[in-house]
Amino acid sequence: MNNNTILVVDDEPLSVKILCHLLKNDYSVVVATSGEEALEIARSDASPDLILMDVIMPGKTGYDVCSELKRDPQTDGIPVILVTGLSEESDEKRGLDLGAVDYIQKPFSPSLVRARIRNQLELKKYRNHLEMLVVERTTELQLKQQQLAELNRELENRVAEEVNNSRKKDALLIHQDKLASVGYLAAGVAHEINNPMGFIMSNLKTLLNFTNTLQQYMDALHHSASDEQRAQTAELYADLDVPYIREELPILIAETLEGAERVKSIVLDLKDFACPGKDFMDETDLNRSVQRAANLYQSELSPIAQIELHLGDIPAVECNAQQINLVIANLLMNAAEAIDDHGTITITTHCEGDFVHIDVSDTGHGIADDIREHIFDPFFTTKDVGKGAGLGLSICYGIIKKHGGDIILDSQPGRGTTFTVKVPVNGII
Template identity: 35%
Template sequence: MALQEAVENRATILIVDDLALTRRQLWDILTEVGYQVLQADSAAKALEIASSSIPDMILLDIVMPGKDGFQACRELKTFPALAEVPVIFISALDETSSKVNGFYAGGVDYISKPYEKEEVLARVKTHLSMRQLQMSLKNSNTEMEERVHQRTAELIAKHEQLSNLFKQVRHAKIQWEQTMDCIDDIVMLVGADGALIRCNKALINFTGVDSYQDLLGLDWLKLLASCGLDLARLSNRAQELFHESSGRWFTVKWYNYADKNGAVIALHDMTAIKKVSQELTKAYDELKSTHRRLVQQEKMASIGQLAAGVAHEINNPMGFISSNLETLGKYAARLRQYMSVQDEVIKGVADPESLEMLAEARKRLKIDYLLDDIPALVAESNDGALRVRTIVQNLKGFSRTDMAEMELADINDCMDRAVNIAWNELKYKVNLTKNYGELPTVSCYPQQLGQVFLNFLVNAAHAIDRQGEVTITTRAEKGYVSISVADTGCGIPQGNLDRIFEPFFTTKEVGTGTGLGLAISYEIIQSHGGTIDVESEVGKGTTFTVRLPTENPVQEGDL
């Protein structure tokens, strides 16, 4: 009751009266007990306010300029949103005809002037309570009608479903009786308690009993469990079970029978299909694996041919460049010697003015700087030529030409050489940890393995933005040595892991990677009879792991 009063006292009441004093008196009475009050001094203003902010009740004066209260009430009731709002007329007219006209106009009550505070509050509260009850009843009726319609539709649908099922079951019963003994699958009809009602000859043969009568009334789950098929945990959908004693596979299905007080159980022997499926799956997996290897080999062969051609074309001009750089260095040294002799001679025969002009020209043309800079330029050019020759050698190695001889090598030494070469990339932002194990020597091409390790280290350095860790771990395994390079860099997205060994595939910015490093590394490790694996997680880092055989090393002719 307290909650209902609180709700009522928060109701909004519209006072419509042309006299400000009357509106003020009613406003004081209503707001004192907590009602929200709106005011209008004419019928037109009341319509405007009620249309924009629908009140819970309207106190309407009958006698007003322009439209009277009866006209205003009838017009208010034409709006659907206001049709249910209770209207109480307020007037000094106390004739019965005025009250009747008020009720005909749509009013629910009548308060005569002068009015008492208690009467106003009592009538307002009464009609607000009645409005609350009417709205609750209306909502309940609407909800009940919706439920009745929904339930009726559900019952109709259920009736149609049961009717169809009844027809299907009746037809299935006739066909069952005629055909169940002619099929090879095990078929059973069981009751709600699990007791066997009917079965076919396939079940008799499976259980090894003498006759159909020996099985009637037995619990079908226990019966099959005694024969080696535990179906107790099966759900109401098709599943596969293996019968160990016979080596047979069964697909088990069951179907609700009629009103669900029973079920039809079917066990289909799918042993032959299962074997074929397993063979097909195995063949398909092997085909996919072979296809991937062939595609990779074809890619590597194509790149190898390209690399051999590029290496050949670069070698010839690089020979000229290296030779010319060496000659240019000698020429520069001789020219410097000549200039020194010339300076001494000129100092002995030239007058001071000529010497000053020569000195000024020498300074303006920066002759001394040129003589000092030429050896440095030649040295830098020689260094660049050496780097080009190194790249050419790598390309030759990639194309399987111009290889050094195989030798027994210490993998830890190969890794140390790679670290020394890559140290300029690592030293400023990498904390390097070496966890070297005792390894047997491996028959290999050390230069090529060093190239693989160098590629791992450079990639690790590029993957680390500012500061990070690189951990090198080597250990001996049965018949293999394992080498891993782990970094705490940015990691490789999962979608790129399957492609990182493809030639020319790179995630680096243009100009920082060719996409050949890992492709070459993959080919080198494969040619050594080893494996290369990668694990990576974005934001945590990447680990490359190489495993090389030690017991049966590859021969030179195999590469």
């Protein structure tokens, strides 16, 4: 005997008796004598593994019970075999349509009933096994999905972290490059300031001497009461060369003021160019940026190159002025470094469509074909070790791309190079 339970449902005591007799050696048999009782047992904790049920019964018929069992998810898995005296094909079809798994006609052969029950229980076993497999696989899949989602989240976090780190590195590189270019600039500016400061100092010393001399003459004038004293004072006037001093004084003062003005304007240019005091997008006159760069670098670069400007009629550009100044400074320095003896650097500005173009051209040695595709790479340099980081152009490229613009290279080895910087008039960052 296996441990399957068969529920026999029939209102005919004789039929029940026969079926019980037939099955009792192989199964546990439970009996219900009405459809209502059968439903109650099927829904209880001791639900059967299979139901063998008569069709025609008072109250709920076998068809009614069958369809109610199939509607309830708790009982729809119990196979139902209808056993009846009805012999029409339509009766059989109705039972099968309502969810019965098989149909046995009375009078039945015992071995046929046993075989059909065995088959249905086998099928049920396989179905249960399959369902269990599906549940297992679904659970496994869900677990894998969860793990994947977790991995995904981890990956996203890592990417975000990397992006953040690389942004920080970019900012650091720009900062370092800015410092380097300001250092370079400082040398030029020091020279530029030294010159006027030299003659301001010398003029001030002369002015001090003149003041002492005039003081001496005025003292003498103050004490010239007698004729003799007046004669001495007149002599002193000639000896001290007072007329010369009177003539020179306004010239010296004007020259000194002019020198001071020059120092002031250099300092202003430096302040505006190197640290405009803001690190965000603003309407910027790029012609002024170019002009300031030329003012500041001209004296330092003058032994190498003459800077010529052709500034066109361009609109104000929405950009980060501090960063664009850095680009101009880097291109100017590269241009100067490419000139072997003495040459010209020409900066041209003009507007094309929605972009302002700044062309920085030099008459230097140009860029060989085989390195052109590398010059914007970070750390690519043709300078000797320790002379350059090879970061200038990659930083320029990053800045201009961030503005939604572009840098285009045109170079003829042996003749010179032009870098064209295109900046959108209405910036995008």
